[in-house]
Amino acid sequence: MPRESPYLQVVDALRARIEAGEWEVGDKLPSRSRFAAEYSVGQSVTQRALERLIIEGLLEGRAGSGTFVRTPRRRMRMVRTRRRVPNSGNAFRAEALEHGFAASWDARTVAHTPAPDHIAARLAIAPGDPCVMTRYEFMADGSPAELSQSWESMALTADTPVVLPEDGEMRGAGVVARMRSIGITVASVLEIPRPSRANQAQANLLGISVGSLITEIERTYLDSDGRPVETADLVIPDSRYEIAYAFPIE
Structure with a gap:
């Protein structure tokens, strides 16, 4: 064992x-x-x-x-929903506006990163194709809330003003708005949540113990033709946030 x-x-x-x-x-x-x-x-x-x-x-x-x-620490609910707050930018900022907490984040981007096999499969590109990879550390009311590692194929964004997600006039605008600005319509998103336990690096960044329960979400944005335009791995600490999905009945 x-x-x-x-x-x-x-x-x-x-x-x-x-x-x-x-x-x-x-x-x-x-x-x-x-x-x-x-x-x-x-x-x-x-x-x-x-x-x-x-x-x-x-x-x-x-x-x-x-x-x-002791009286338990308040556990916040992080709602994943189709309904977006207008002009809210990226998904985390939208959640902050909708649920009333202050959002902030740090981001580190590396361009021309070769796509690993599993990322290439998710983006429908060849392994080793150049990507822009961005690591995010999100904060809610000053406390670590979420980690994310995002990948975008440079075949879509190279030589455009939005090739770096956190630079330029579209900084922090989010995948949907950035892609729209270069003529790509994001039409759907696929999220796959999985329970897991924090490794040492995740625990250090989230301020939790090694082995703590976390939720890992594999998220992929797709355009109107079903082509993946961005994929990311999100990590959310279970002790502080629960994940809820809310969708309108069509």
Whole structure:
């Protein structure tokens, strides 16, 4: 079994018991040794599990007193919807305007990046074809909210004013508006969400623990002919944001 598996099992078990109300807000939890015996693990494993739940905001440690259940940190809902706020720019900015949080982000773009096999398949290009790759770190009200790695084929955008997503007059305008400015109509988007656990790099950027639950979304924008024009991998921390999909009935 993976080395962290017992630790993650204890975290999930304790989280479920807390959320089920086995201990009320303000209650003191049993000792590490009791949990260690109950789950047949070492005390270091139960200590890590409790520390993880403190990071998530379910518990608080009081020096010399023990570990107590606290009022849970508010978990925001991130709604994925067809309805867009006019002139809202990129998708994250649209979510911010719709749900009332302040959006900001850092972006790092590298042009002429050869497309890896899996990205080439998603963009319907040949492996190694030149792409523009942009890494984003999104913030909501100053807290890490989302990571994204975006890929666009340079066959579509080379020698145009929008070849770099975060430069020029169309900076921050989003894929739909940028493509429209060069005569490409984005008509649909495909999103594939997958549950996962944070690796070290993701945990460092999102301010969470290694192994924390995350949602990974594979997103691809397509034009009116069904041609992929951009694909991205989004990473969202589960402890802070839940993903909801809302669509009108046609």
